[in-house]
């Protein structure tokens with residue numbers, strides 16, 4: 181999922197620093213989009229790697245082969261985002277290829293920045309997700325908002341062939357976004373608790389009991405592996421641009437927060 185700093189980049193494309201961000205936080209006119217109910221979005225790099233055009237541009241600029249270039253984020257409409265991804269064979273997990281894909285995913289997620297990324301979002305149709313939320317990211321949202329979302333920091337998680345099980349029947353409505361659907365947000369209903377099992381990057385079986393915002397990230401990322409974007413599940417009349425994030429919801433839309441029923 182997309183993260184808040186993306187907005188600050190728009191205001192300070194060349195000079196973004198922590199100091200700049202503090203300045204923004206104290207500026208009422210600019211704080212509105214920064215403090216809205218947005219959350220990290222999910223990201224995706226380009227099928228394979230650099231497009232021919234980008235590669236040619238690199239050559240033209242004298243950069244030669246961009247062997248270390250990160251994959252681009254795949255945007256909605258690319259078939260790789262709308263088709264189920266394939267499982268990774270357990271014997272392949274330790275391979276150089278899979279380890280490189282994981283390294284690239286982590287780098288792309290952090291660069292975006294985002295709190296989650298699925299392999300199809302970098303154009304690779306494999307069932308691999310990475311997720312991470314930090315105190316720094318969380319500090320950009322209001323305390324009230326992060327409390328309501330049950331958003332807490334957690335260390336980097338790499339999950340291969342994840343199996344997600346929804347637990348209980350409690351759900352919540354919150355805005356979320358996706359780096360593959362850049363610049364937009366919509367309200368999505370998600371379960372508050374999930375159990376996810378799979379393999380870590382060393383091929384060891386792992387299980388995570390997630391709740392709150394982490395559970396939302398898991399659900400969003402696992403959806404990617406089934407070819408599902410949040411727009412396929414959103415409350416349609418809540419769909420909006422990031423700039424309109426804080427404007428009132430249309431009549432008939434569910435109230436943000438835990439579902440009351």
Ligand SMILES: [Zn+2]
Nearest residue numbers: 222223358359
């Ligand atoms: Zn996404």
